[in-house]
Amino acid sequence: MLERYGIENYFSQAACESVLGLDLSSVFPLPPFERVQIPNWNKNRNAAIATTMELEDLRGTDLREFLDIVGARGAL
Numbered sequence: 001m002l003e004r005y006g007i008e009n010y011f012s013q014a015a016c017e018s019v020l021g022l023d024l025s026s027v028f029p030l031p032p033f034e035r036v037q038i039p040n041w042n043k044n045r046n047a048a049i050a051t052t053m054e055l056e057d058l059r060g061t062d063l064r065e066f067l068d069i070v071g072a073r074g075a076l
Contacts, residue, residue, distance in 0.1 A: 003062045007046065008036045010063050015052040019045055 004010060013028040020040045030036055058064035 002066070004032045005034055006036065008038070008041070009033075010058060010061060011049050012053050012057040015049045015057065016041070018052050019048045 002010075009030050009032050011030070013024055016022075016028075016038060017024050020038070022039060024038065027038060030038075055064070055067065058067070
């Protein structure tokens with residue numbers, strides 16, 4: 001189980017701004033343990049936002065740690 005409230009809490013500001021076409025400096029950094037309120041966002045945009053991100057954007061998160069473990073096992 002991931003630590004943050006939802007997968008959206010792992011999105012980078014740059015990725016969200018790129019996909020949504022908005023300046024989101026007023027809502028970032030996102031609170032890791034609360035529901036996210038990003039203007040003009042809906043779950044249908046998650047894939048576009050995620051594909052805009054780099055693995056490095058997840059540095060310091062439990063999701064990155066998980067991906068590193070899975071990758072080390074050769075599952076990625």
